[in-house]
Amino acid sequence: xxxxxxxxxxxxxxVAIKDVSFTVEKGEIVGFLGPNGAGxxxxxxxxxxxxxxxxxxxxxxxxxxxxxxxxxxxRLGYLPESVPLYREMTVRRFLRFxxxxxxxxxxxxxxxxxxxxxxxxxxxxxxxxxxxxxxxxRQRVGIAQALINDPPILIFDEPTIGLDPSQIIExxxxxxxxxxxxxxxxxxxxxxxxxxxxxxxxxxxxxxxIATETPANLTSxxxxxxxxxxxxxxxxxxxxxxxxRLNNIPGVLKVNREDHNGxxxxxxxxxxxxxxxxxxxxxxxxxxLLEIKLHDFSLExxxxxxxxxxxxxx
Amino acid sequence: MAGxxxxxxxxxxxxxxxxxxYVVALIFLIIAGYFFFSAVSYYNILSFQGxxxxxxxxxxxxxxxxxxxxxxxxxxxxxLVCPLLTMRVLAEERKTNTSELLFTYxxxxxxxxxxxxxxxxSVLFIIILGTLPSLIYFGTLTPLRWQIVxxxxxxxxLLAAAFISLGILASSLTENQIIAAVIAFGxxxxxxxxxWSKAFTGPQMARFINYISIINHFENFAKGVIDIRDVVxxxxxxxxFLFLTLRFLESQRWRG
Numbered sequence: 001x002x003x004x005x006x007x008x009x010x011x012x013x014x015v016a017i018k019d020v021s022f023t024v025e026k027g028e029i030v031g032f033l034g035p036n037g038a039g040x041x042x043x044x045x046x047x048x049x050x051x052x053x054x055x056x057x058x059x060x061x062x063x064x065x066x067x068x069x070x071x072x073x074x075r076l077g078y079l080p081e082s083v084p085l086y087r088e089m090t091v092r093r094f095l096r097f098x099x100x101x102x103x104x105x106x107x108x109x110x111x112x113x114x115x116x117x118x119x120x121x122x123x124x125x126x127x128x129x130x131x132x133x134x135x136x137x138r139q140r141v142g143i144a145q146a147l148i149n150d151p152p153i154l155i156f157d158e159p160t161i162g163l164d165p166s167q168i169i170e171x172x173x174x175x176x177x178x179x180x181x182x183x184x185x186x187x188x189x190x191x192x193x194x195x196x197x198x199x200x201x202x203x204x205x206x207x208x209x210i211a212t213e214t215p216a217n218l219t220s221x222x223x224x225x226x227x228x229x230x231x232x233x234x235x236x237x238x239x240x241x242x243x244x245r246l247n248n249i250p251g252v253l254k255v256n257r258e259d260h261n262g263x264x265x266x267x268x269x270x271x272x273x274x275x276x277x278x279x280x281x282x283x284x285x286x287x288x289l290l291e292i293k294l295h296d297f298s299l300e301x302x303x304x305x306x307x308x309x310x311x312x313x314x
Numbered sequence: 315m316a317g318x319x320x321x322x323x324x325x326x327x328x329x330x331x332x333x334x335x336y337v338v339a340l341i342f343l344i345i346a347g348y349f350f351f352s353a354v355s356y357y358n359i360l361s362f363q364g365x366x367x368x369x370x371x372x373x374x375x376x377x378x379x380x381x382x383x384x385x386x387x388x389x390x391x392x393x394l395v396c397p398l399l400t401m402r403v404l405a406e407e408r409k410t411n412t413s414e415l416l417f418t419y420x421x422x423x424x425x426x427x428x429x430x431x432x433x434x435x436s437v438l439f440i441i442i443l444g445t446l447p448s449l450i451y452f453g454t455l456t457p458l459r460w461q462i463v464x465x466x467x468x469x470x471x472l473l474a475a476a477f478i479s480l481g482i483l484a485s486s487l488t489e490n491q492i493i494a495a496v497i498a499f500g501x502x503x504x505x506x507x508x509x510w511s512k513a514f515t516g517p518q519m520a521r522f523i524n525y526i527s528i529i530n531h532f533e534n535f536a537k538g539v540i541d542i543r544d545v546v547x548x549x550x551x552x553x554x555f556l557f558l559t560l561r562f563l564e565s566q567r568w569r570g
Contacts, residue, residue, distance in 0.1 A: 078415075
């Protein structure tokens, strides 16, 4: 659906993105992940035909963004990062302008406005002036304008930034629902958001793509060992004694002290679950076992690992 | 040309929703009203004198004594007011990032620009037409040749188009509205006063300067003369600056 072929964008002497390539298949929700200033917004602006790349090309639905930009723009709904809106307009007037701009037929405009207002939970505020709305509602107006004329591809640049937690959950749910029939690219620097919503993650750092995978694959690829977190307690014995015993269990690779409250992180062989042996060892040595759990390798760890690896290499 | 109609309607809405339009219109009409009042008062005094002196009576000419100075006065007010209307046209879109919406909708740049240009022109012309009731009232007191009034308003329309095209170019250069207004005012003033320098240049240069000067071409309209050369001048002037604006918008996006 979207093919990005080795695009580079330079702002004067500054290279914002370098040789970025990826494809997005129809119906996918793709997370576009990276620290601030990694080139996420630049890439999205190029896909949406807002600006041309310095090198390389982008095809949407087989159409080149540069050669027939109007045809590409018809297929896209875009929510820019700063959620720009015409603040002096009412919600209804603004959506009507968007419908006119996107070429919705005059007879269908009213219906289309009702539809997106309904989807985005805006029905109660359609007659209010956008500038007077709260940030959460403005965000929804931003999403609503992207949905007008039912484009098959949606591009959201940091859609949940600056919202309160309940609004974030609502917007994520909305995006998930939309993802059932549309192709969505979602940029974010918040990792749980991406792991919750997206089927594929593209990690970008310093203008380069450093990984393209599903969240699950990324985890298993980078996970070299299983981590078990446990908390133990003893009034008489020093903590080093139990660490030594745990180290002696076959399959345990390393035991680290996490803090002074007796929390330990045990790294073990990936293939075996050593929790029974560990808990038995603790109790047999007269320690109290307060907690034991498997530590999930979160996207956060992967992200950090990828980004820092990249930095070490360069 | 996709984009002309929605953008034209949006711009009109924005103008009428903003206080700027009403303040500008009010000031414009107050000053125009004052100029009209002084022109008519002067004509009034001369008419009284004409009653006593038949020689003068024949020289009394409402076109020459009221209409012409009135149209010239309006052109001066337009010089002051135009940058205030054009300054926000593109600068505001850039400042608030709404240009990102505008240029990712399936609208052509030409359509967007023409929509904005014609909306601003319509708004300014609506303000200018606010002066028409004074002339109609004057027409009930003394016979006026309405063709001359028509020529005057046609001239104002073309002059407004030229002013606005230059103002929009200034607005595309910056995201600061004040700077846009200052650039527009400075550039317009320069095109205005350049005609004054013909007194001390060679004859070749004087002809050129005379042709470039934005206000020289208006003087014919104010007299009630429609010369096709003047019309061509304003059309070419507006087209040229709109074309420059279009190129400028494109290059801005190339540079990011």
